[in-house]
Amino acid sequence: xxxxxxxFLLPGLVVLIAIIIFPLLFTIRVSFSSWDVxxxxxxxxxxxxxxxxxxxxxxxxxLLRLSVLSVSSVLLQYVIGFALALAVWRxxxxxxxxxxxxxxxxxxxxxxxxxxxxxxFHESLGPANDILQAIGLGTVPWLSTGTAAFISVLIVxxxxxxxxxxxxxxxxxxxxxxxPYLAAAIDGAGPIRTFLQVTFPLMAPITIGAIIIRLIEAxxxxxxxxxxxxxxxxxxxxxxxxxxxxxxxRDFQIGYSAALSxxxxxxxxxxxxxxxxxxxxxxxxxxx
Amino acid sequence: xxxxxxxxxxxxxIALAGQGALAQxxxxxxxxxxxxxxxxxxxxxxxxxxxxxxxxxITHAIPVMGEPxxxxxxxxxxxxxxxxxxxxxPFGDLFQRIMIPFQTGQNAYDVMFYGSLWIGDLNPFLEPxxxxxxxxxxxxxxxPNYIGxxxxxxxxxxxxxxxxxxYLKYRTDVFxxxxxxxxxxxxxxxxxxxxxxxxxxxxxxxxxxxxxxxGDGEKNYGSAEVVKRDDLMFSAFISxxxxxxxxxxxxxxxxxxxxxxxxxxxTPGWVRGLELFVEAQKTFPxxxxxxxLGDEIFSFGGGQTxxxxxxxxxxxxxxxxxxxxxxxxxxxxxPGSYEVWNRETGQWDRFDEPNRAxxxxxxxxxxxxxxxxxxxxxxxxxxxxxxxxxxxSDLQIGRFGVNPYRNSHFTLDLWQDKLGxxxxxxxxxxxxxxxxxxxxxxxxxxxxxGVNQFMSALAVGVSEALAGQKTPQEALDGxxxxxxxxVDRIGKDTVREAYAKVVALEDNLQ
Numbered sequence: 001x002x003x004x005x006x007x008f009l010l011p012g013l014v015v016l017i018a019i020i021i022f023p024l025l026f027t028i029r030v031s032f033s034s035w036d037v038x039x040x041x042x043x044x045x046x047x048x049x050x051x052x053x054x055x056x057x058x059x060x061x062x063l064l065r066l067s068v069l070s071v072s073s074v075l076l077q078y079v080i081g082f083a084l085a086l087a088v089w090r091x092x093x094x095x096x097x098x099x100x101x102x103x104x105x106x107x108x109x110x111x112x113x114x115x116x117x118x119x120x121f122h123e124s125l126g127p128a129n130d131i132l133q134a135i136g137l138g139t140v141p142w143l144s145t146g147t148a149a150f151i152s153v154l155i156v157x158x159x160x161x162x163x164x165x166x167x168x169x170x171x172x173x174x175x176x177x178x179x180p181y182l183a184a185a186i187d188g189a190g191p192i193r194t195f196l197q198v199t200f201p202l203m204a205p206i207t208i209g210a211i212i213i214r215l216i217e218a219x220x221x222x223x224x225x226x227x228x229x230x231x232x233x234x235x236x237x238x239x240x241x242x243x244x245x246x247x248x249x250r251d252f253q254i255g256y257s258a259a260l261s262x263x264x265x266x267x268x269x270x271x272x273x274x275x276x277x278x279x280x281x282x283x284x285x286x287x288x
Numbered sequence: 289x290x291x292x293x294x295x296x297x298x299x300x301x302i303a304l305a306g307q308g309a310l311a312q313x314x315x316x317x318x319x320x321x322x323x324x325x326x327x328x329x330x331x332x333x334x335x336x337x338x339x340x341x342x343x344x345x346i347t348h349a350i351p352v353m354g355e356p357x358x359x360x361x362x363x364x365x366x367x368x369x370x371x372x373x374x375x376x377x378p379f380g381d382l383f384q385r386i387m388i389p390f391q392t393g394q395n396a397y398d399v400m401f402y403g404s405l406w407i408g409d410l411n412p413f414l415e416p417x418x419x420x421x422x423x424x425x426x427x428x429x430x431x432p433n434y435i436g437x438x439x440x441x442x443x444x445x446x447x448x449x450x451x452x453x454x455y456l457k458y459r460t461d462v463f464x465x466x467x468x469x470x471x472x473x474x475x476x477x478x479x480x481x482x483x484x485x486x487x488x489x490x491x492x493x494x495x496x497x498x499x500x501x502x503g504d505g506e507k508n509y510g511s512a513e514v515v516k517r518d519d520l521m522f523s524a525f526i527s528x529x530x531x532x533x534x535x536x537x538x539x540x541x542x543x544x545x546x547x548x549x550x551x552x553x554x555t556p557g558w559v560r561g562l563e564l565f566v567e568a569q570k571t572f573p574x575x576x577x578x579x580x581l582g583d584e585i586f587s588f589g590g591g592q593t594x595x596x597x598x599x600x601x602x603x604x605x606x607x608x609x610x611x612x613x614x615x616x617x618x619x620x621x622x623p624g625s626y627e628v629w630n631r632e633t634g635q636w637d638r639f640d641e642p643n644r645a646x647x648x649x650x651x652x653x654x655x656x657x658x659x660x661x662x663x664x665x666x667x668x669x670x671x672x673x674x675x676x677x678x679x680x681s682d683l684q685i686g687r688f689g690v691n692p693y694r695n696s697h698f699t700l701d702l703w704q705d706k707l708g709x710x711x712x713x714x715x716x717x718x719x720x721x722x723x724x725x726x727x728x729x730x731x732x733x734x735x736x737x738g739v740n741q742f743m744s745a746l747a748v749g750v751s752e753a754l755a756g757q758k759t760p761q762e763a764l765d766g767x768x769x770x771x772x773x774x775v776d777r778i779g780k781d782t783v784r785e786a787y788a789k790v791v792a793l794e795d796n797l798q
Contacts, residue, residue, distance in 0.1 A: 037387065037737060038409070040390075121575075123576075124576075144575050144578045146755055146757075229578065230516050230517045230519055231517055231518065232516060232517035233517075233578065234517075234748075234751050234752040234754070234755030235748065235752065249383075249384045250380070252383065252384060252387060252738075
């Protein structure tokens with residue numbers, strides 16, 4: 001009778017196994033096979049796919065590019081998102097309107113928005129260069145040089161996902177206790193000092209959570225690259241997830257792309273754990 | 289003859305004619321002008337009863353090929369009573385959506401519409417086209433190029449529904465303009481003529497770049513090309529390379545040396561093609577080195593650029609009734625080269641006339657799955673899809689992506705009278721397209737297992753050279769290295785066996 005209670009766990013357990021455990025185990029199994037367009041099925045080739053991953057300079061370059069892109073985009077999202085959250089946290093006119101407005105980019109479909117941004121950045125027909133020319137700044141090769149294309153992808157990422165950061169940080173600000181602010185006011189602290197010594201430290205746990213969540217998401221960037229640049233010019237905007245997509249679904253190298261995915265997963269788990277620990281050490285007050 | 293007898297004869301003739309018309313039937317409700325006689329005409333398919341049978345089809349997203357598939361599926365269902373389900377998939381997902389069920393032994397789709405270059409991967413899963421359909425009226429009219437494209441060795445496993453090739457498109461209002469001709473001669477010392485070589489193409493394009501030569505107040509440019517990586521750029525590059533690397537007297541492979549299976553992609557002919565591709569970038573519109581197929585269509589079809597080359601779409605776009613450059617465009621064979629790399633002698637051979645190597649690039653095709661339980665329904669559907677009335681109607685709708693592939697499509701009557709094209713636009717189009725069938729120096733796609741892997745590696749290498757990350761030689765050396773690795777993984781003999789079928793087409797052995 002006492003053991004019957006465990007049956008209530010069964011539905012959740014089944015779902016967990018079906019959507020997380022099984023695909024993960026299957027991916028691990030596939031990564032040890034040579035499943036390819038010309039070789040269907042699950043044979044066993046040992047660690048050959050993983051050995052190939054370590055020699056694949058294009059994968060490691062794409063990982064480095066991804067690191068730069070995700071860290072810089074998340075930092076920008078954090079700074080802008082925090083500024084916007086602070087702006088609507090206070091009593092301002094049309095506060096509700098602005099809160100909804102700031103969330104609009106996040107609610108749009110990434111593929112659709114990437115197509116729109118690609119049109120905006122179209123160098124001869126898009127409005128971005130028209131505006132720059134109208135104010136006398138000349139044109140920018142948004143998508144046709146490596147550096148500019150990288151920055152263009154970064155802009156779209158920041159535009160699309162800053163609202164998410166804004167939402168988390170605003171929720172954090174709204175839940176902050178009032179007492180430290182009263183104390184700061186009594187002590188005569190100005191707005192900058194209040195922010196640096198009260199708001200920012202109090203927001204540290206939320207900051208860490210928001211940055212980690214966004215880093216996880218940003219590291220999966222795919223649609224923007226796919227639509228805007230296809231990883232080019234050359235390989236200038238090719239990220240790991242786009243590279244794995246090419247290998248897996250375009251080239252149909254299923255076994256090898258499984259090995260790439262697992263390598264990528266392990267690297268992500270390790271690096272995000274380290275980043276979380278570093279952020280906690282930097283931002284959270286030390287006990288004692 | 290007595291009047292009464294005359295009247296009887298006349299009335300019986302009218303009655304017979306009326307019966308004939310009734311048998312032919314009125315199918316205009318399906319959106320066609322009239323049914324046309326043929327093996328799978330509306331009238332013939334109307335006689336079939338496939339009630340209770342289900343046909344599953346996978347095709348491209350709407351509109352290109354997806355829209356005609358959906359349209360003819362609905363018509364077929366109404367005529368035969370079959371239940372027809374159509375799944376539309378974006379191009380990037382199409383290959384894996386077809387391949388995964390095949391590899392895992394599922395019978396997901398009876399009919400597949402896909403890119404004809406995948407025949408090297410898909411052929412083990414395809415049902416050969418039965419003799420009845422190979423002898424159909426529609427099939428008998430298909431040109432030899434597209435019979436070749438549909439065949440795997442001596443077996444036809446793909447059903448021709450479209451014809452594709454790359455060719456040159458140019459603005460006649462510029463090339464035929466005496467003022468612009470004089471201006472060009474003054475600046476370059478040369479006559480302005482339709483480029484016969486890729487060097488001339490780049491020269492003409494460079495002159496007509498960055499100034500308003502059509503007087504619309506906007507700057508114009510020389511060339512629009514498909515350059516975006518992973519967006520069919522490999523096909524554009526093959527068009528540019530072909531005349532330098534496809535020697536008419538050297539047999540045995542364009543992509544590989546068939547004997548050794550050593551890649552030829554980094555030989556001097558290929559490198560020269562890439563050098564000129566890199567050089568051509570300065571003649572593109574702003575952002576032109578990130579142009580995908582859609583941008584190329586829009587740029588040339590919209591009147592921004594002087595020349596372009598790729599599939600039919602940009603030409604059809606330019607010839608739309610509302611186009612401001614309608615009847616100001618013409619077609620010509622792809623530029624060639626006076627010098628061709630001879631890999632047997634290891635030297636450049638010089639020709640008196642430019643070497644032309646038409647690229648019969650991949651296009652849409654269709655096939656029936658070997659594991660289909662309704663093969664007869666499936667082939668009847670494909671035969672109906674491409675019947676005379678449907679094809680004639682589909683050719684006239686640019687967004688459908690159905691391009692000429694039958695002898696009857698190369699008549700002035702169709703393009704000039706039915707579509708109202710000018711004589712020059714229609715005639716050059718017909719001559720260029722039909723002329724490619726006559727060439728003895730054609731290049732086909734690399735139709736071998738793993739073609740996407742080979743083309744993906746090629747696109748990255750070319751893109752690196754275009755972006756200035758590598759020199760053309762370095763980039764193509766890198767591609768050759770990757771191609772060797774792919775061949776090793778797939779197996780040299782497997783690739784050779786498949787590649788031999790491509791070489792047979794290119795060397796006119798088939």
